[in-house]
Amino acid sequence: MILQINFKSGMPIYLQIVDQVRAAAASGALRPGEALPSIRPLAEELRVNRNTIAKAYTELESQGVIETLPGRGCFLKENQSALRKKARRELLIEHIDQVVVQAHHLQVPHDEFLELIRGRLDVLDDKRRAHENHKED
Amino acid sequence: MKSPTPVIQIENLSYAYGRAEAVHDLSLTVEPGRCYGIFGRNGAGKTTTIKCLLNLLRPQSGQVRVFGLDPAKHEVEVKRLLSYVPDQVAFYPWMSVRETLDYLASFRAQWNRQTEQELLERFQLDPAQRTGNLSKGQRTQVALVAAVCPETDLLVLDEPTSGLDPIVRREFIAAVIGAYQQGVPGKRTILVSTHLISEFEGLIDEFTLIDHGRTVLTLDADQARERYQKIRARFAQSPPEIDLRTALRVRRDGRELELIANGSGPELMERLREHNPESLTTESLTLEEIFVATLKS
Numbered sequence: 319m320i321l322q323i324n325f326k327s328g329m330p331i332y333l334q335i336v337d338q339v340r341a342a343a344a345s346g347a348l349r350p351g352e353a354l355p356s357i358r359p360l361a362e363e364l365r366v367n368r369n370t371i372a373k374a375y376t377e378l379e380s381q382g383v384i385e386t387l388p389g390r391g392c393f394l395k396e397n398q399s400a401l402r403k404k405a406r407r408e409l410l411i412e413h414i415d416q417v418v419v420q421a422h423h424l425q426v427p428h429d430e431f432l433e434l435i436r437g438r439l440d441v442l443d444d445k446r447r448a449h450e451n452h453k454e455d
Numbered sequence: 456m457k458s459p460t461p462v463i464q465i466e467n468l469s470y471a472y473g474r475a476e477a478v479h480d481l482s483l484t485v486e487p488g489r490c491y492g493i494f495g496r497n498g499a500g501k502t503t504t505i506k507c508l509l510n511l512l513r514p515q516s517g518q519v520r521v522f523g524l525d526p527a528k529h530e531v532e533v534k535r536l537l538s539y540v541p542d543q544v545a546f547y548p549w550m551s552v553r554e555t556l557d558y559l560a561s562f563r564a565q566w567n568r569q570t571e572q573e574l575l576e577r578f579q580l581d582p583a584q585r586t587g588n589l590s591k592g593q594r595t596q597v598a599l600v601a602a603v604c605p606e607t608d609l610l611v612l613d614e615p616t617s618g619l620d621p622i623v624r625r626e627f628i629a630a631v632i633g634a635y636q637q638g639v640p641g642k643r644t645i646l647v648s649t650h651l652i653s654e655f656e657g658l659i660d661e662f663t664l665i666d667h668g669r670t671v672l673t674l675d676a677d678q679a680r681e682r683y684q685k686i687r688a689r690f691a692q693s694p695p696e697i698d699l700r701t702a703l704r705v706r707r708d709g710r711e712l713e714l715i716a717n718g719s720g721p722e723l724m725e726r727l728r729e730h731n732p733e734s735l736t737t738e739s740l741t742l743e744e745i746f747v748a749t750l751k752s
Binding site (some may be wrong): 323324326327328330331358359361362363364366367368369370396422423 | 490492625628629632633636637641654656657658659660679681684706732733734737738739740741742
């Protein structure tokens with residue numbers, strides 16, 4: 319799991335870490351039972367205050383995403399399926415919102431926009447099918 | 456609940472070198488466990504302020520307190536509780552790194568040998584080397600080792616990374632985070648003065664921006680990045696007349712507008728949106744950009 323801080327996002331640093339850990343859990347980049355980086359090396363690598371990492375981990379713990387095992391560190395909790403679904407949707411909604419705003423600026427009407435999305439889903443399906451056929455040959 | 460004694464409290468501090476006023480009516484408070492930045496251009500009064508905390512200069516008016524103590528009256532107690540990396544590091548050039556650290560350790564009640572060893576290895580410093588033969592970067596590294604090992608509650612860094620190459624700067628900051636910040640959370644406090652703000656961006660909890668010896672801005676770092684926004688809008692025709700007086704700065708270029716907002720971002724976005732821009736984007740300012748925007752406006 320590689321984390322990255324963006325000082326231009328306007329979001330507090332500890333919340334960026336919380337979001338990215340949740341996203342990693344949702345995408346499978348971090349699996350249940352896997353260890354999170356410990357505070358010191360992570361703080362050094364990201365060059366952020368240790369207290370910020372500690373605050374992020376405390377928040378993740380109170381959200382039930384991770385658990386702290388004394389003397390061993392922080393681990394992603396088992397049974398994240400509910401969270402995974404929710405987190406996945408949240409992640410996707412973020413991206414969709416950006417595209418929706420872009421469509422608004424480009425003055426693309428709703429019907430046309432939805433049609434475009436359907437079209438792109440078809441293109442992706444075709445590509446995948448072509449790829450599978452290719453493998454079978 | 457009574458709030459804990461601030462680690463540093465400066466009230467209405469003024470100091471002049473002859474007729475040249477270096478610091479004027481400056482106030483700031485640093486709470487325990489924080490990493491506090493003093494940002495300012497060269498000659499803004501950063502070093503003078505720090506020297507008043509260390510009793511290297513006596514305030515001409517106002518007062519300074521470190522751990523609630525007056526550094527002029529309780530110099531030894533105050534110095535026991537803090538360590539300091541000055542902007543110009545000087546050691547006895549004939550002493551080796553080993554001798555220098557032993558000499559400095561002899562003034563301290565406590566000295567973490569293990570941390571010392573770790574840092575010497577991390578910086579690849581040769582203990583047998585004479586300090587007179589060290590580069591500027593290496594001398595600063597030795598000064599940091601000497602500042603971290605006594606495990607004081609307050610670490611004062613005065614322009615620690617200026618004049619160092621980017622690799623050494625990064626290593627320096629990682630060492631501050633890794634070696635100094637260990638220990639009881641919320642106890643180790645850092646005061647850093649710098650104009651190389653982006654280096655310290657992730658470390659800073661709160662900052663004061665000073666210019667010509669005066670406080671221009673004091674803010675929590677996360678709040679600052681939330682408040683200061685850069686907004687870009689592009690219109691189909693040249694931009695219509697829009698009331699943008701609440702913007703800190705406005706730049707026009709053909710059909711494009713770029714605004715810097717201080718807290719008024721959402722309101723300005725709303726105004727721009729009413730005129731159906733072709734594109735409208737926003738991003739936060741980094742602390743360095745806030746520094747530039749504030750001092751140039």
